[in-house]
Amino acid sequence: MSETLVSVQDMKVHFPIKRGVFMDRTVGYVYAVDGVDLEIKRGETYGLVGESGCGKSTLGRAMLRLNEPTAGKMVFDGQDFSALKGEELRRMRRRIQMVFQDPLSSLDPRQSVESILIEGLRAHGLDKGKESTNKRLRDLLTAVGLPTTALRKYPHEFSGGQRQRIGIARALALEPDLIVADEPVSALDVSVQAQVVNLMEQLQEQFGLTYLVIAHDLAVVKHISDRVGVMYLGGLVEEASAADLYAEPLHPYTRALLSAIPVPDPVVEDRRERILLAGDLPSPANPPSGCRFHTRCPWRQETRCDTERPVLRELKPGHKVACHWAEQIQSGQIQPHEVQPILVEEGDGLSPDVPLVGPASVTEALNP
Amino acid sequence: MALLEVRDLTVVFQRRGEEPFRAVDGVSFDVEPGQTVGLVGESGCGKSVTSLAIMGLLPKRGATVTGTVTYDGTDLLKLSDKQMRDKRGSELGMVFQDPLSSLNPVIPIGLQVTEVLERHRGLARKEAMIEAKNLLDKVGIPDPNRRLKEYPHQLSGGMRQRALIAIALACRPKLLIADEPTTALDVTIQAQILAVMKELVQDLGTALVMITHDLGVVAGLCDEVNVLYGGKVVEKADRHPLFAEPRHPYTHGLLASIPRLDAAPGEKLTPIRGSVADNIPWAQGCAFAPRCPNALDVCVQVTPAEEDQLGRLLRCHNPVVPGTPAAEEVPV
Numbered sequence: 001m002s003e004t005l006v007s008v009q010d011m012k013v014h015f016p017i018k019r020g021v022f023m024d025r026t027v028g029y030v031y032a033v034d035g036v037d038l039e040i041k042r043g044e045t046y047g048l049v050g051e052s053g054c055g056k057s058t059l060g061r062a063m064l065r066l067n068e069p070t071a072g073k074m075v076f077d078g079q080d081f082s083a084l085k086g087e088e089l090r091r092m093r094r095r096i097q098m099v100f101q102d103p104l105s106s107l108d109p110r111q112s113v114e115s116i117l118i119e120g121l122r123a124h125g126l127d128k129g130k131e132s133t134n135k136r137l138r139d140l141l142t143a144v145g146l147p148t149t150a151l152r153k154y155p156h157e158f159s160g161g162q163r164q165r166i167g168i169a170r171a172l173a174l175e176p177d178l179i180v181a182d183e184p185v186s187a188l189d190v191s192v193q194a195q196v197v198n199l200m201e202q203l204q205e206q207f208g209l210t211y212l213v214i215a216h217d218l219a220v221v222k223h224i225s226d227r228v229g230v231m232y233l234g235g236l237v238e239e240a241s242a243a244d245l246y247a248e249p250l251h252p253y254t255r256a257l258l259s260a261i262p263v264p265d266p267v268v269e270d271r272r273e274r275i276l277l278a279g280d281l282p283s284p285a286n287p288p289s290g291c292r293f294h295t296r297c298p299w300r301q302e303t304r305c306d307t308e309r310p311v312l313r314e315l316k317p318g319h320k321v322a323c324h325w326a327e328q329i330q331s332g333q334i335q336p337h338e339v340q341p342i343l344v345e346e347g348d349g350l351s352p353d354v355p356l357v358g359p360a361s362v363t364e365a366l367n368p
Numbered sequence: 369m370a371l372l373e374v375r376d377l378t379v380v381f382q383r384r385g386e387e388p389f390r391a392v393d394g395v396s397f398d399v400e401p402g403q404t405v406g407l408v409g410e411s412g413c414g415k416s417v418t419s420l421a422i423m424g425l426l427p428k429r430g431a432t433v434t435g436t437v438t439y440d441g442t443d444l445l446k447l448s449d450k451q452m453r454d455k456r457g458s459e460l461g462m463v464f465q466d467p468l469s470s471l472n473p474v475i476p477i478g479l480q481v482t483e484v485l486e487r488h489r490g491l492a493r494k495e496a497m498i499e500a501k502n503l504l505d506k507v508g509i510p511d512p513n514r515r516l517k518e519y520p521h522q523l524s525g526g527m528r529q530r531a532l533i534a535i536a537l538a539c540r541p542k543l544l545i546a547d548e549p550t551t552a553l554d555v556t557i558q559a560q561i562l563a564v565m566k567e568l569v570q571d572l573g574t575a576l577v578m579i580t581h582d583l584g585v586v587a588g589l590c591d592e593v594n595v596l597y598g599g600k601v602v603e604k605a606d607r608h609p610l611f612a613e614p615r616h617p618y619t620h621g622l623l624a625s626i627p628r629l630d631a632a633p634g635e636k637l638t639p640i641r642g643s644v645a646d647n648i649p650w651a652q653g654c655a656f657a658p659r660c661p662n663a664l665d666v667c668v669q670v671t672p673a674e675e676d677q678l679g680r681l682l683r684c685h686n687p688v689v690p691g692t693p694a695a696e697e698v699p700v
Contacts, residue, residue, distance in 0.1 A: 051554035159643040189410040190581065194625035194639030216554065223627035223635065243633045260559035261629050262584025266607045268630060269588035276563055277556045279510070280524040341510045 005210050006040040006063070006178060011072035013055070013062045017285060030285045032058040034234035035072070037312065040178070045204065045211040047225030047242065049218050049257075053281050055234040060180050060214045064096055065089070077177065094124045097171035101183035103163035107155040113141075113166055114151040120174050136173070143206070144169045144199060161192035165199065172203065180212045185220060197224055218261055222246055227318075230254050233284055233292040236312055240319040250321040250330060252299045279341030291324070298336035299329050369441070370398035371575050372422075372543055377435040379414070379421050391417040393599035393650055394435070396674075397592075401542065404569060404576040406590030406607075408583060412644055414599040415579045419545045421445075422577075423462055424452045439543065458488035461536035461574075465548035467528035471520040477504075477531050478516030484538040503534040507564050526557035530564065537568060544569075545577045550585065562589060583622060587611055595619045598647050598655035605680035613690040615678055617662045620688045654685065662686045 013033040018024040033055040040046045050056045062069040065082070073082040076096065084092055100106035107116060117137055121127040126136075138148050144165040155163055164184065171179050184200065185193040197220065203209060215221050221228055222242045229239045230251065238251040249255045256275040263269060277296045282288055288295045294305040301324070310322040328334045379392040392414040399405045407415045420426050421433050424444060437444040439460070444452065456462075464470040472480060481503060482496035491499060497516065504512035507530040520528055529549060536544055546565065550558040566589060569576050578590055586593055586607065593610050595603040595618065603616035614620040621640040628635070646658040650671055654660070657667040666685050674683045 051556065159645050161643055189643075190583075191410060191622055191625050191640035192643055194627075194637040195641075197627070198637055198639060218555070219627045219629045222629060223631070223637065246629065256556055258629065260555045262558075262562075262582065262588050263629055264583035264587045264611060264623060264626060265628070265630075266587045266611050269584075274559055274563070276560055280526055280557070281554075341508075 003042045004039050005042040005077055006038075006212070007075040008036060008038045008059075008063060009073050009075070011036045011059065011062060011074065012070045013058050013067055014070045028285055031234050031287055032284055033062060033069075034287070036231075036234075036236050038229055038236065038239065040210060040212060042177075042210055043204075043208055044226040045213060045224055047221035047228040048212065048214045048231060049216065049221045049228060050231035051216060051257075051281060053233075053284060054231040055284065056214045056216075056231050057182050059231070060098075060182050060212060063212070064093075064098060064180060066098075091124070094120075094174045095177045097174060097176040097179050099164075099167050099171050099179060099181040099184050102187050103160065103167045104155060107163060107166060107170075109155055112152055112154055116155075116166065116170055117151075117173050120170065124174055126174065140169045140173055143172065143203065159192075160188050161195055164188060164196050168196075168199065168203070172207070175207075176209070178210045178212065180214070182214045183216070184213065186215060186217060193220070200224065218257060230257065233282065233287050235292060236320075236322065237293065238319075238321045239312065244316075244319050248319075248330075250315060250319065250326045251293075251323050252297045252329065252336075253293050256298075275336070278339040291322075296339060296341075298339055299325060299334050300337075300339070301325055301334065371401050371440060372399040372577075373436070373438040374398070374418075374422065375436045375438070377418060377421055377437060378433070379417050379426065380432045380434075382430060382432065390599055390650070392421060394674075395594075395596070395599070395601055396435075397594050397601070397604065399543065399575045399577060401575050402569065402573040403592065404578055404590045406586040406593040407577065407579045407596060408581065408586050408593060409596035410581055410644065412598075413596040415581075415596050416547055418596075419462070419547050419577065419579055423456060423460060423545060424449075454488075457484050457541075458539040459541050459543065461539075461541035461544040463529075463532050463536050463544065463546040463549045465551050467525065467532045467552070468520060470532060471528060473520055476517050476519055477523070481516070481531070481535050481538055484535055488539045499538075500534075503538055504531065506568075507531075507534045507537070508560070509534070525553055526560060529553060529557075529561055533561070533564065533568075537572070537574075540572055541574060543575045543577070545579070547579045548581070549578075551580070551582070558585075565589075583611075583626065595622075598644070598650060600650060600655070600683060601674065601681070602656065602683045603680065604682075609680060615680065615682055615687040615690070616684050617660045617686075617688055618656050621659075621661070654683075662688065 011033055012035055014029040014031055016026045017028045017030060019027045036059055048056045058067060061067045063074050073080055081092060114137060117140060118127060121133060127133050137151060141148055141150055146162060146165055185196050188196060204211060213221060213224055225242045228242050228245050229236050232253050238254045249258055256277045259275045275298060279296055282295055290306040290308055291310050294300050304324045310324050312320045312322045314320050315326055325334055375396050377392055377395045380388050380390050382388045395418055397405060407418060409415050422437050426433060433445060478497060478500055481500040482493060485491045485496040485499055500516060501512045504515055509515050509527055509530050550561050568574060580586060590607055593605060593607050594601045597618050603619050614623055624638040625640055627637060640659050642659045647655040648658060653668040653670060654672050657663045664686050672683045672685050674681055
């Protein structure tokens with residue numbers, strides 16, 4: 001099974017930044033996703049990792065057209081999903097389902113589980129009579145490991161892990177080909193995370209599902225995925241099979257990311273060398289020129305890094321990296337150096353130089 | 369004598385018309401100067417309430433705190449509010465999980481740091497500002513002079529957490545309690561913050577109580593680890609034996625259920641069955657028994673005592689024998 005199910009081509013999502021009360025003036029754009037290409041094969045699990053603000057969730061949502069992409073397209077099973085309209089789009093949506101991060105806020109608190117599950121079936125004409133629907137609902141609950149008595153209950157009556165199971169059952173109900181899971185386990189306690197991860201793996205085997213798993217936890221992603229894409233500031237910086245990525249990270253950012261993740265083993269922890277990144281993620285509204293990572297990269301070179309944006313290129317079969325100097329870094333020709341952290345502006349540009357007038361607190365007013 | 373001795377700390381929350389709830393149930397541990405002690409557990413295990421009780425930050429009404437918290441020879445629980453205020457911030461520092469909600473949004477960072485210095489060290493505003501600048505510098509905030517005049521919303525999450533650590537360290541406390549200090553942060557930022565905290569503990573000899581749910585953080589940082597479940601310490605050991613040979617089925621189960629970055633491909637995860645909602649009250653037996661793969665009949669009849677078993681403190685009738693694989697997953 002190596003047939004391509006999903007192909008994303010040069011996807012861009014730019015959110016306008018608006019100012020002004022009466023006239024919405026666009027003063028700039030947040031480059032949330034800025035030119036991503038990726039392919040997902042039928043039956044595989046593609047993991048998308050990155051830190052908050054890197055655009056991974058926006059990419060997932062843009063693929064489903066929950067946010068309309070600014071440019072680029074997604075081809076789903078040979079059809080251009082981004083060009084579909086109206087009824088065609090609606091029917092195609094059945095085949096792509098989503099599991100959200102926080103099951104409590106993504107399930108309607110006033111709908112019973114039965115009504116949550118049946119809603120999608122009705123919308124897509126899969127509710128073909130009481131008998132068969134009831135059987136379908138019972139099968140679904142069994143598949144995700146919930147008792148059939150759950151049908152009459154409401155989301156608040158379940159624990160976090162059980163709620164996520166309902167979210168998965170809701171997605172499964174429509175017999176989708178692709179499930180996009182955005183942080184499916186990060187809201188759960190660790191002992192429960194494993195239950196949901198195992199359930200997702202088991203369902204994939206049972207129903208031949210294809211997953212796009214979006215998460216910030218590289219350990220979870222590595223465990224569940226066949227292939228992993230690492231995102232930084234709106235672009236993919238590296239893509240490889242889960243094992244390769246861990247064994248031989250090629251991009252400096254991936255190296256830093258991997259070295260930063262704590263491993264629950266003191267022996268390993270004492271031995272490990274950490275690559276500490278300087279400073280914070282730059283603002284996606286004002287991304288650095290050239291390579292997006294050059295402001296924090298310990299391997300940054302004088303030339304090319306700050307002027308030329310590296311493209312994702314295949315260094316080894318199935319292992320792609322977007323770095324000008326990947327070969328030299330790997331061979332040790334280029335050694336890491338100190339990086340001075342660069343100030344990152346947060347919030348809107350309230351000037352810090354405005355003099356402070358008057359006391360700032362009651363204590364201060366009372367004891368001048 | 370240890371710097372901090374917590375003995376039999378119990379916190380009972382009582383709301384009118386409801387059953388009293390024992391959030392913390394007889395927790396005891398010691399912290400030596402320069403030592404890092406971890407309190408680990410999942411949400412609802414009482415780890416945060418323990419820290420709030422030590423710092424005297426629980427509401428006076430509705431929460432009953434018993435036991436003793438001896439810090440440097442004095443029982444913190446017996447101090448008056450005023451005496452406690454003198455200790456907090458000067459000798460006892462605390463770093464909270466969410467830096468945005470623990471910093472005052474309408475006061476510039478500089479004033480929030482100098483406030484502590486003026487209150488506890490009696491510095492004048494000018495001297496305090498210079499000291500504040502040094503503190504921000506020490507925790508790795510670039511361009512501290514400018515940051516002093518900024519408001520919390522102008523700083524990134526990592527910078528806010530650094531500012532909070534700077535405030536906690538302003539008076540060189542002998543004891544620092546960090547409640548999930550890195551949970552709200554990204555991993556690369558988490559690594560930066562943990563490096564700062566490690567350095568400070570080494571340089572200043574501060575004793576650190578680290579509260580977290582992340583076993584990875586504990587493995588790299590803590591000398592001694594207390595694993596909490598349902599308000600009780602179920603296993604207490606040094607980090608090396610604890611991670612090498614977890615003996616309590618809960619600790620064992622937790623370690624088997626987290627995917628490890630360095631695991632071989634195809635590694636299987638063994639989750640702990642059920643959820644905390646399945647717990648039975650400690651009074652009736654072992655709270656973990658309904659989820660425990662090692663549970664015996666005695667586990668639901670007799671409360672296991674905290675005993676010195678196998679070179680560590682353990683609260684279990686049927687500890688895990690080292691070398692046995694994680695119990696087979698019970699179908700849910």
